[in-house]
Amino acid sequence: MDKIGIIVSGDDPKRLAMAMNLGHTALASDIEAHLYFTFDGLTHLMEGEKDLTEIEPLLESGMPNPYDLLEQFVANGGDQVTTVACTTTIDMLGWQQDSVDESVTTTFAGAATFLDEMDDADHVFSF
Numbered sequence: 001m002d003k004i005g006i007i008v009s010g011d012d013p014k015r016l017a018m019a020m021n022l023g024h025t026a027l028a029s030d031i032e033a034h035l036y037f038t039f040d041g042l043t044h045l046m047e048g049e050k051d052l053t054e055i056e057p058l059l060e061s062g063m064p065n066p067y068d069l070l071e072q073f074v075a076n077g078g079d080q081v082t083t084v085a086c087t088t089t090i091d092m093l094g095w096q097q098d099s100v101d102e103s104v105t106t107t108f109a110g111a112a113t114f115l116d117e118m119d120d121a122d123h124v125f126s127f
Contacts, residue, residue: 001030001031001032001080002029002030002031002032003031003032003118003120003122004022004026004031004032004033004034004121004122004123004124004125005033005035005036005114005117005118005123005124005125006019006022006033006034006035006124006125007036007124007125007127008035008036008037008038008041008044008126008127009037009039009040009041009126009127010040010041011040011041011043011044012054013044013050013052013054013055013067014054014055014066015127016044016066016067016069016070017058017063017064017066017069019035019125019127020066020069020070021069022125023073024072026080027073027076027077027080027081030080031080031122032080032081032082033073033077033081033082034081034082034084034114034118035081035082035083035084036084036086036111036114037083037084037085038086038088038089038111039086039089042085042086042093042095042100044066044067044070045083045085045104046100047099047100050067052065052067070083071103071104074103074104074106081106082106082117083106083107084105084106084107084108085100085105085109086109086110086111086114087109087110088111090108
């Protein structure tokens with residue numbers, strides 16, 4: 001099976017939408033997908049209400065909610081999907097690990113672990 005890595009480092013919901021587009025396409029193509037949420041991108045995995053103001057025009061024109069896509073990605077992806085919350089970022093920013101939404105987070109790890117997992121990846125993308 002092929003494997004890709006996707007690094008999400010920005011908090012813009014459009015970045016998550018692009019990552020989800022790529023992730024769902026990978027699953028449909030039977031490609032294993034590992035998403036690494038770090039720095040501002042980690043906010044996508046945090047519990048609580050998400051501000052979609054910036055992308056309201058896109059949502060109104062038919063773009064799916066990227067947070068709904070993230071939930072579906074994890075729920076339907078099985079062992080083909082890994083979503084990693086960066087522990088280094090959590091520690092560095094003084095956030096609490098229990099504030100991360102475990103329904104969309106499959107593991108907690110640092111960069112070294114992610115890089116080790118991506119050693120045999122076919123491609124790694126960044127958003």
